[in-house]
Amino acid sequence: MRSEGGRGRVSVHPSAIVDPGAKLARDVSVGPYSVIGPGVEVGEGTTIGAHVVIDGRVRIGRRNQIWHFASIGAPPQDKKYGGEDTAVEIGDGNTIREYVTINRGTALDTGVTRVGDDNWIMAYVHFAHDCRIGSHTIFANACQLAGHVVVGDWAIFGATTLVHQFVHVGAHAFTGMGTYLPQDLPPFVRAAGNMAKPYGINSEGLRRRGFPAETINALKRAYRALYRSGLALEEARRELEAQRASCAEVGLFLEFLDATKRGIIR
Secondary structure, three states: OEEOOOHHHOEEOOOOEEOOOOEEOOOOEEOOOOEEOOOEEEOOOOEEOOOOEEOOEEEEOOOOEEOOOOEEEEOOOOOOOOOOOOEEEEOOOOEEOOOOEEEOOOOOOOOEEEEOOOOEEOOOOEEOOOOEEOOOOEEOOOOEEOOOOEEOOOOEEOOOOEEOOOOEEOOOOEEOOOOEEOOEEOOOEEEEOOOOEEEEEOHHHHHHOOOOHHHHHHHHHHHHHHHHOOOOHHHHHHHHHHHHOOOOOHHHHHHHHHHOOOOEOO
């Protein structure tokens, strides 16, 4: 094990196994019976609980809290994976609760599963290979993300939300408990159900984050054009183009529609 700033600043329980090739920064603590592999880097102030396994090429940032029995960096659950040198990258200030599993990437994608900063990831959540999670998100218990899923900043997932592979979820989106997302969920939109259906704008979340009332009202108008007007998708797109002039955030709807490959829930 290599440490920054001296070994005395790293706390490793006697029962933990930390490979000599692992790199632990100052003020990192490792709990009982945890196993840290040779390709792991852990940033300053991160706490690793009991019975945690971190293996493969994994880089974890600063001030993360990783709770008991989490598994980070294990090989992807993908039969095409042939042992390629892929990775997991996790930012700063994340809370990763019990039994969370985050698999490394695959050579068929970017080769990296990424998690941003300040995410709240509750027990039994799974991020499959090549997922890209933004920052400031919340994943309630037992959310399951298949491979190649992309999640924007500030998205919130209700408990047991299931997300199909390659689905994109926009910034500030929200899902209810037990939601299944087979297609992309645009930014700012609330969805619930199996199959998922749209249920308006995430107004309360936007208010809590300081969005002004006029912006929220403009996003509601955009939502009505996309989901309640009866317009075909291309017609709704033209209406959103007109609305973008008075609200820049409406442009995020258009950018999302231009990028979607699976289509949006509608």
